[in-house]
Amino acid sequence: MQGKQAKAAVSRKGDGSLQHAVDADSAIDQAALQDRKHVDGKSSTKVQPASVSFKKWGYRHASRRHFAVRGLNLDIRPGEHVLLLGASGIGKSTILEGASGLLGGDTTETANQAGQNETNQVVAVEDSEGGVTEGGVFVDGIPAAAAHGRVGLVLQDPDAQTIFERLGDNVAFGPENMGVPRPEIWERVKQSLAAVGLEGLQLHRSTMHLSGGQMQRLALAGALAMQPGALLLDEPTANLDPEGVEQVVGAVSEVLHDTEATMLLVEHRAGPWIDLIDRVIVLGLESEDQVKARVTQVGDDVEIDHSGFRRTIVVADGTPDEVFENRDLDFAALGIWLPDKYRRQEDEIHRIHTDDEPASDPAIGDGKTLLSTNDLAIGRNGKAIAEHINLSFAAEQITALVGRNGVGKSTLSLTLAGLLEPVAGSVEASPELTEGASGNSPMDWKSTELAARISYVFQNPEHQFARGSVLEEVMLGPMRTGAPEDEAKEKAMALLRRFRLSQYASVNPYTLSGGEKRRLTVAASLAAAPRVIILDEPTFGQDRRTWMQIVSLIHSLRGDGVSVIVVTHDRDLVTALDARVIELQARGDTEGVPSMHVSENSELTQPEDDVAPSDSEITVTPVNERDEKERQSSRSPFLASLNPTFRMLGGFIAALPLIFSLDWVSASVALLIEFILLSCIGLSPWRVIKSTWPVFIGAPGSALAVLLYGKEGGRIWWHWAMITVTDRSAVLALATGIRILAVGIPAIIAVLGVETTDLADSFSQILHLPDRFVYGGLAGMRLFSVLRDDWAALTASRRSRGLGDENKVKAFFPQTFALLVLSIRRSTTLATAMEARGFGGDTPRTHARVSHVHPRDWAFVIVCAAVPMISLIASAFAGTFTFFGG
Secondary structure: OHHHHHOOOOOOOOOOOOOOOOOOHHHHOOHOEEEEEEEEEEEEEOOOOEEEEEEEEEEEOOOOOOOOOOEEEEEEOOOOOEEEEEEOOOHHHHHHHHHHOOOOOOHHHHHHHHOOOOOOOOOOOOOOOOEEEEEEEEOOOOOOOOOOEEEEEOOOHHHHHHOOOOOHHHHHHHHHHHOOHHHHHHHHHHHHHHHHHOOOOOOOOOOHOOHHHHHHHHHHHHHHHHOOOOEEEEEEEEOOOOOHHHHHHHHHHHHHHHHOEEEEOOOOOOOHHHOOOOOOEEEEEEEEHHHHHHHHHHOOOOOOOHHHHHOOOEEEEEOOOHHHHOOOOOHHOOOOHHHHHHOOOHHHOOOOOOOOOOOOOOOOOOOEEEEEEEEEEEEEEEEEEEEEOOOOOOHHHHEEEEEEOOOOOHHHHHHHHHOOOEEEEEEOOHHHHOOOOOOHHHHHHHHHHOOEEEEEEOOHHHHOOOOOOOHHHHHHHHOOOOOHHOOOOOOOOHHHHHHHHHHHOOOEEEEEEOHHHHHHHHHHHOOOOEEEEEEEOOOOOOOHHHHHHHHHHHHHHHHHOOEEEEEEEOHHHHHHOOEEEEEEOOOOOOOOOEEEEEEEHHHHOOOOOOOOOOOOOOOOHHHHHHOOOOOOOOOOOOHHHOOOHHHHHHHHHHHHHHHHHHOOOHHHHHHHHHHHHHHHHOOHHHHHHHHHHHHHHHHHHHHHHHHHHOOOOOEEEEOOOOOEEEHHHHHHHHHHHHHHHHHHHHHHHHHOOOOOHHHHHHHHHHHOOOOOHHHHHHHHHHHHHHHHHHHHHHHHHHHHOOOOOHHHHHHHHHHHHHHHHHHHHHHHHHHHHHOOOOOOOOOOOOOOOOOOHHHHHHHHHHHHHHHHHHHHHHHHHOOOOOOOOO
16 A cells, blocks of 8 residues: 555655654553654654544434434554545534544433444434434544544645644644644644645745645645545645645655555545546445335334435445445446546547437637637736736637636636626627627626626635525526516426426525535526526536536526526536636736736647747746745834733833823823834834824814814804804813824734734733634634625626626625625634634644743833823823813
């Protein structure tokens, strides 16, 4: 097995050597004691591989009627590399979460009893979240929930596993939660990054500057840093382009070779992984007859819902050769993709042909242009990533937009769909498409006009959901474009049956599995019968059976005169549809504006390594060798050197006492001292004003309000209706404006730029706040930037589905609710990723970074306290002190 792994390993440039070996005596879990060795001059860590066992295990999620997995009996032996296959929705991701100890309550005793006798009844246990567990999952013979650090889980979404902004902190998070001593944590971080091919990247590098493939390798490094005995991978390459897939598979290959850990992989497209696999397990469900026979056998006379009682069974189990060469297995019916090396002639993907399809070539169409671009420049926030794009899309034509992750495929497709404003040029619709609409460009149309003409399937299905049930979701398009309710319902049910979703008609869309959500969004987009349909990764997460259904349906749209545009990495999809290919390639430019080149090809081609770049291409430094300056927490070196807790405390102390007196003397003295002190630590007055500009807007407005409506007294300057300007209101207005500046400036300057991870470390170590509160809040703060993108996507989705014409105030609340649901779900996923790294366990947490307190921190607080004291004393001597404004 080791020889096969070594042969499959993908070599990295450079020796990747580590300077120090990890001290074995510092391991926390005795089950994970390490055995050091040296391979090819590199330091390597051999872990004790873990066993994973499922004993009549099942789990039902809180929001579902039926069990995702039920009655599963499965044993994974130490050191095995297992590929877990099965139809979409069979419960594979649930199985991995169960093995990670993330699901269910303590059912150890129940599981042991159930395993003794087949006729024993398995007792269901409800967990704190409302989920129900049956049986048990064991790692090395102990309950999975108690096997702290023995299992590492890598999810399919890299963003969901990114907790902190700094690269190194994400990898260190798991060892911190396991209580690993600090010196060993950073050694593990370096070792893990080297193992996945990210050696050379600076530990302070922002995760925002990583590609999709690098983000997934970073997630893998985070799991490896825990030195798990079993590595669980849940479709880790599903979101990646071919290059990213190669990167991740190569990284896992080297890791397994070096550590000899157990691996359990869930992946629909297993071809790239096949040389790492020594065992294949195919899952299925009992048939209705099997359920009835078993129920009769155990003497249960109670009438039950057999569909909810179906057990998860092992359909096939053996080596890759034994399973994939078994002619008795109907892989197509099981929804399983055969790896390339095992494909038979009948398994190959060929161009779809049907008797009723148009005579035109799918790559050309019927020649009648429906949509075109005129010198189009695309991008976001007014910055072009590609210019001078001139394309046309005809009826009965299928076009595939291909290219690497992040190159701009979605940007182009959103612009074509009238959901993103062009930077320059235009997208123009044909007279046939614009008939009855309010303009000749999709951006000019009302949302109901757009929904009836161009439909868009979003990459993230949850961005598209706008109704409370699956049936209502599919009915929305026809009803928004004028169809009667009965007709819309009939059409929706037909589509749900075709996509194997009819049993979920009354279910909330958010509770579906990933593959089911994808099918739902495609069905909902087709329901409106548009003339142009754009699908962003329509086959992502599908098994072979549902893949064929989606592809066949896309192909059949040509018969309705539809122009189909798909954004995809799926080469089989392009082949099956015989699509015209438009490839987006990253390329340099002497002008420095476009960073993407659009070319049209008849077929997908692989780049040749020995082809010299053209004059317009720029050779860039490999990303692992790029330097990124560590972001300073302040433009002032002195402030940047302070402990974050003391910075916040100082800003609070400098501002709070000033509220006791509303007079212009104390506020002016404080403001003057603040500017002097800030200049002394390297912040010029102009820099201070630029950094705190909101208070310079708010202060005059507040002063004006006090001037016009404040307390009266003394000489009247001006009076009109309710407005009275007097000596007293003028003095209070001046004091108010200055005090807002004196209070706001130190508060903002002290907090501005503080690195959130450093702040969390400080709160935990200095203030001893609970880690769950501190780091849970920190992870939530990171979601803000993600949710901002979600809001933009929800806005575009509502317009695409015919909901964008509503009153903005009326539309705000449903969209806000959708964002709330997304935020909760993202938080839940992030919490799962954090728990998979040991967060919230019983082990005392260590910290990779020490939050130091120096004498200068105390000096800073003392000076901050002196500023308001001096100011208030000065006002008392001047006789202007006014307690809370009098």
